[in-house]
Amino acid sequence: MGQKFAQIDVPSSGLASTINTFDISRYPAGMYVVRAVFDDRVVIKKVIKN
Amino acid sequence: MINNFNYTAHGQQDYLRLPTVNLGGTDSAFFSFNVAAAIFTDTAATNNSWDTLEVLLSTDCGLSYTSLYKKWGATLVTHANADISFFVPSAIDWRKDSVNLTPYINSGNILLAFRNITENKNNIYLDDVNVLTLTINPNLKAAGFLVTPNPATSNIQVQFYPNPFGLRGIGCII
Numbered sequence: 001m002g003q004k005f006a007q008i009d010v011p012s013s014g015l016a017s018t019i020n021t022f023d024i025s026r027y028p029a030g031m032y033v034v035r036a037v038f039d040d041r042v043v044i045k046k047v048i049k050n
Numbered sequence: 051m052i053n054n055f056n057y058t059a060h061g062q063q064d065y066l067r068l069p070t071v072n073l074g075g076t077d078s079a080f081f082s083f084n085v086a087a088a089i090f091t092d093t094a095a096t097n098n099s100w101d102t103l104e105v106l107l108s109t110d111c112g113l114s115y116t117s118l119y120k121k122w123g124a125t126l127v128t129h130a131n132a133d134i135s136f137f138v139p140s141a142i143d144w145r146k147d148s149v150n151l152t153p154y155i156n157s158g159n160i161l162l163a164f165r166n167i168t169e170n171k172n173n174i175y176l177d178d179v180n181v182l183t184l185t186i187n188p189n190l191k192a193a194g195f196l197v198t199p200n201p202a203t204s205n206i207q208v209q210f211y212p213n214p215f216g217l218r219g220i221g222c223i224i
Contacts, residue, residue, distance in 0.1 A: 018210050022222050025204035033223045034197050034208055039216035045208075048201035 024049050052166045052174040054101045055090075055136050059168055066164040067112065068179070073160065076183040077191075079151035081105065081118075081162055086139035086175040088129035100126070102167040103174055105149050109157045115165075118149045122167075126174070137173040144177070151181070186211055 024032065027049060034045045052064075073079045091098055103126055105119035128145045129137060154160050162181070166174065187209075190196040196209045208220055 018213055020208045020220055022206050022208065023204060024202060024206055024222065027224065030224065034206070035221045035223055036195060036208070036210075036214070037218045037221070038214070039218065043195050045195065045197040045200075047197050047206055050201045050203050 052101075052103075052168075052176070054166070054168045054170060054174060055172050057168045058170050060099070060170060062168050064166050064168070065106075066166075066176075068162045070111070070159040070161045071181050072158060073151060073155040073181075073183060074158070075185065076155050077152075077186045078184045079155055080148050080182045081151050081180070082146060082148040082182060083179040084144045084146050084177045085126075086128050086137075086143040086145070086177075087126050088133040088137035088139075088143075088172040089123065089127050090132060090134055090171040092132045093124035093127060098123070099169040101169050101171045101174060102126070102165075104165040104167070106163045106165055107151070107154060108161040108163070109154070109159075111159075112161055112163070115163065118151075119147065121147075133172055139175055144175075146178075 022034075024047075029049050032047050032049055034047055036043050085103070087101070087103070089100065100122035102120065102122040104117050104121075106115035107118050108115045129139065129143045151160075164176065187196065190209055190211045194211055196211075198207050198209070200206070206222075210217070
């Protein structure tokens with residue numbers, strides 16, 4: 001648990017896309033956490049992989 | 051088709067008014083259309099006058115208009131060379147143009163119109179005229195951060211609303 005397996009880095013300009021896509025098809029079924037790191041906060045969402 | 055080729059008046063203004071639309075409840079809106087146009091003389095010619103195409107918007111049923119798009123001469127033409135014959139476009143002569151209507155989504159009924167101001171040059175064609183609207187997922191608007199679909203089997207989309215300023219990175223963790 002806690003191993004990061006995919007990462008989208010934000011350009012140095014600080015401008016990020018409003019939609020970002022991860023391909024999780026090759027990973028086993030289970031619960032994953034998507035973690036977005038901002039300058040002043042971290043937000044997370046749980047996602048289930050079937 | 052706007053037949054400026056045979057329209058011998060100068061400075062005459064003609065309107066093509068579209069049915070009113072109400073953009074309420076949407077989050078962004080665009081007016082798009084395909085245009086094909088040619089001119090009679092070279093766009094570099096000086097002291098010339100040009101046929102002009104405008105897109106106008108009215109919020110009072112046509113009593114007054116705001117100009118959202120205005121092109122003539124080199125900015126309007128889609129056919130590379132001056133054409134002294136009656137212009138009929140080929141497939142490569144078309145261009146898609148669009149106008150942002152988002153500032154008017156809360157303006158009630160709006161009336162859009164094309165205005166042609168003729169200078170008896172050459173023809174302008176319009177096709178595929180559309181008003182496109184986008185509505186943001188209400189769950190995304192409420193949360194500001196959404197992962198979909200959930201559950202997922204292949205791709206997941208991580209969406210932010212509004213634009214994620216100050217975002218350093220996104221990671222997926224098992």
